[in-house]
Amino acid sequence: MGEDATPQVSSRATELAEAAMAGDRGALARLLTAVENRTPLAEAALRRLYPVAGKAHLVGITGPPGSGKSTLVAALIGVVRAAGRAVAVVAVDPSSPITGGALLGDRVRMQSYAGDQAVFIRSMASRGHAGGLASTTTTAAAVLDAAGFDLVLIETVGTGQSEVEVAAAADTTVVLEAPEMGDEVQAIKAGLLEVADLVVVNKGDKPGALRTAAQLRAMLVPTVARTPTDRPTPKRPEVMVTTASTGEGVPELLAALDRHRATGRAAESGGARRTRAEAQVWAILGERLRASLVAPERAGTTEAVLEDVAAHRLDPYAAADRLLRELTAG
Amino acid sequence: MGEDATPQVSSRATELAEAAMAGDRGALARLLTAVENRTPLAEAALRRLYPVAGKAHLVGITGPPGSGKSTLVAALIGVVRAAGRAVAVVAVDPSSPITGGALLGDRVRMQSYAGDQAVFIRSMASRGHAGGLASTTTTAAAVLDAAGFDLVLIETVGTGQSEVEVAAAADTTVVLEAPEMGDEVQAIKAGLLEVADLVVVNKGDKPGALRTAAQLRAMLVPTVARTPTDRPTPKRPEVMVTTASTGEGVPELLAALDRHRATGRAAESGGARRTRAEAQVWAILGERLRASLVAPERAGTTEAVLEDVAAHRLDPYAAADRLLRELTAG
Numbered sequence: 236m237g238e239d240a241t242p243q244v245s246s247r248a249t250e251l252a253e254a255a256m257a258g259d260r261g262a263l264a265r266l267l268t269a270v271e272n273r274t275p276l277a278e279a280a281l282r283r284l285y286p287v288a289g290k291a292h293l294v295g296i297t298g299p300p301g302s303g304k305s306t307l308v309a310a311l312i313g314v315v316r317a318a319g320r321a322v323a324v325v326a327v328d329p330s331s332p333i334t335g336g337a338l339l340g341d342r343v344r345m346q347s348y349a350g351d352q353a354v355f356i357r358s359m360a361s362r363g364h365a366g367g368l369a370s371t372t373t374t375a376a377a378v379l380d381a382a383g384f385d386l387v388l389i390e391t392v393g394t395g396q397s398e399v400e401v402a403a404a405a406d407t408t409v410v411l412e413a414p415e416m417g418d419e420v421q422a423i424k425a426g427l428l429e430v431a432d433l434v435v436v437n438k439g440d441k442p443g444a445l446r447t448a449a450q451l452r453a454m455l456v457p458t459v460a461r462t463p464t465d466r467p468t469p470k471r472p473e474v475m476v477t478t479a480s481t482g483e484g485v486p487e488l489l490a491a492l493d494r495h496r497a498t499g500r501a502a503e504s505g506g507a508r509r510t511r512a513e514a515q516v517w518a519i520l521g522e523r524l525r526a527s528l529v530a531p532e533r534a535g536t537t538e539a540v541l542e543d544v545a546a547h548r549l550d551p552y553a554a555a556d557r558l559l560r561e562l563t564a565g
Numbered sequence: 566m567g568e569d570a571t572p573q574v575s576s577r578a579t580e581l582a583e584a585a586m587a588g589d590r591g592a593l594a595r596l597l598t599a600v601e602n603r604t605p606l607a608e609a610a611l612r613r614l615y616p617v618a619g620k621a622h623l624v625g626i627t628g629p630p631g632s633g634k635s636t637l638v639a640a641l642i643g644v645v646r647a648a649g650r651a652v653a654v655v656a657v658d659p660s661s662p663i664t665g666g667a668l669l670g671d672r673v674r675m676q677s678y679a680g681d682q683a684v685f686i687r688s689m690a691s692r693g694h695a696g697g698l699a700s701t702t703t704t705a706a707a708v709l710d711a712a713g714f715d716l717v718l719i720e721t722v723g724t725g726q727s728e729v730e731v732a733a734a735a736d737t738t739v740v741l742e743a744p745e746m747g748d749e750v751q752a753i754k755a756g757l758l759e760v761a762d763l764v765v766v767n768k769g770d771k772p773g774a775l776r777t778a779a780q781l782r783a784m785l786v787p788t789v790a791r792t793p794t795d796r797p798t799p800k801r802p803e804v805m806v807t808t809a810s811t812g813e814g815v816p817e818l819l820a821a822l823d824r825h826r827a828t829g830r831a832a833e834s835g836g837a838r839r840t841r842a843e844a845q846v847w848a849i850l851g852e853r854l855r856a857s858l859v860a861p862e863r864a865g866t867t868e869a870v871l872e873d874v875a876a877h878r879l880d881p882y883a884a885a886d887r888l889l890r891e892l893t894a895g
């Protein structure tokens with residue numbers, strides 16, 4: 236299982252990888268497109284880039300619509316650049332690759348840093364990945380890491396499970412909240428807060444911001460998790476207040492990110508890096524498995540088994556076991 | 566790979582499955598808890614129930630927060646019951662199993678049908694499933710199907726990829742919209758519309774509802790998909806207007822659901838059932854694979870490989886191939 240790329244693809248991948256590491260932004264953009272489309276080129280390039288990656292600080296930034304993520308990311312870019320560091324943004328875009336319409340915000344932000352080699356902003360579509368969003372985003376972050384960015388911000392709309400998983404795959408996860416959100420959003424927030432290393436109440440100039448921050452601090456008293464999760468350790472994320480539109484609190488946010496990197500989950504062995512490695516390897520294993528089940532020599536059997544499940548003649552567990560026997564037999 | 570349940574678990578599973586099919590709602594609730602927690606009991610019970618399932622109409626209902634999903638589902642339950650049919654609801658709850666707080670709405674709705682054996686409402690937590698949300702929800706729907714419900718409504722907050730996938734796994738997918746939503750929500754909508762078989766503009770008594778419906782109809786002109794997806798066929802979902810709070814348009818919605826079931830994607834061979842079977846089998850394969858990699862005889866090797874990936878000494882593709890060799894060798 237696991238076909239090798241053709242020599243042509245391999246040599247093109249090496250060429251693009253070398254160019255991206257040497258600062259060629261066009262090559263970098265082409266590699267990210269390959270990652271997004273999951274082409275063999277992406278795999279070949281990642282094999283070259285992955286050993287060089289591992290130096291950047293990966294920061295997930297997530298929050299419900301209207302919490303001001305884009306504005307905060309723009310303000311954070313400014314502060315990071317003022318500190319002389321290079322920063323890349325992967326914005327997971329909830330809009331559709333089919334019906335078009337990327338979020339306009341990114342284009343506007345990109346323009347204001349046009350010509351600055353140390354800033355790179357990239358939107359990734361979130362649809363049509365069939366569960367592979369976290370894997371694709373993590374791979375994109377590794378490419379940007381290898382290309383030499385000190386900080387890679389991964390921005391997602393934190394209202395769905397996949398989007399939260401994407402943010403949680405970072406070394407440090409920032410969850411944004413806006414003052415006074417509605418009831419349904421409150422419920423979403425509860426799920427989001429679980430993955431937070433830092434909670435930021437943005438729109439600090441709005442009435443209720445300080446009260447929201449105080450409520451969150453009260454809510455985030457460390458408790459032992461009641462259900463099994465990947466992170467059983469009780470933790471109490473810091474709650475900060477920012478006003479991204481004026482920049483207030485943003486330098487403090489960068490300082491908190493740096494502190495977390497030095498001392499938090501990002502620094503733990505068996506922490507964020509281990510979790511991320513595991514998720515990536517499982518995702519690739521799943522793809523390999525699927526590819527070998529639909530390969531010409533097994534496609535007929537696989538198809539017959541799936542048809543039996545669709546018709547309820549066979550239960551999906553029995554089907555999975557039958558397919559596994561096919562794989563290990565051949 | 567794929568351990569069999571102990572005889573005790575098997576016999577308990579058979580007992581609960583028989584009871585659930587005979588109308589015991591307590592047994593049904595216990596089975597759904599097992600499905601949610603992915604216990605061996607759930608697998609054993611599904612093996613008994615799956616061959617009996619396949620008769621219910623599975624309807625996904627999704628839409629952004631504030632589009633009035635819960636109110637519409639409640640109104641739809643009333644119309645379905647008036648038609649003498651039994652209906653179950655699986656509400657995928659975005660709130661956290663850890664920080665608590667299920668959506669109150671469900672409890673309120675449940676009370677108003679207390680004592681009606683032909684209505685069953687169940688919330689499922691959406692966090693902590695590590696990509697298995699669609700699989701768990703599909704399994705829960707199969708259990709309710711086998712228990713004899715004519716209609717199984719799967720309600721999700723359609724703002725994340727997983728949640729959309731859950732809704733899209735149904736025979737018929739209804740996407741709700743409310744008049745006049747904000748910009749970010751518009752972008753989310755584009756992704757949602759792709760999976761819609763029926764689009765419902767709810768809150769039809771609000772200003773702009775008819776205009777929103779007209780805009781959606783104009784937007785939904787059939788086009789050939791520009792990117793590869795699982796559903797390449799151009800389709801043009803029907804756009805309807807409802808006012809769930811007064812019940813206006815809800816009988817028409819049920820009629821449209823029935824029409825879609827008879828003639829739409831639900832009726833196609835290779836359609837929704839085939840897609841769902843495939844997704845279920847792949848999810849189970851992934852779980853089996855993972856279980857055998859962390860089984861005692863392989864755990865040491867697996868751990869060493871994952872540590873190497875975390876430390877960037879090994880790329881994740883090479884790691885996946887090494888683990889696959891372990892599996893097929895032993």
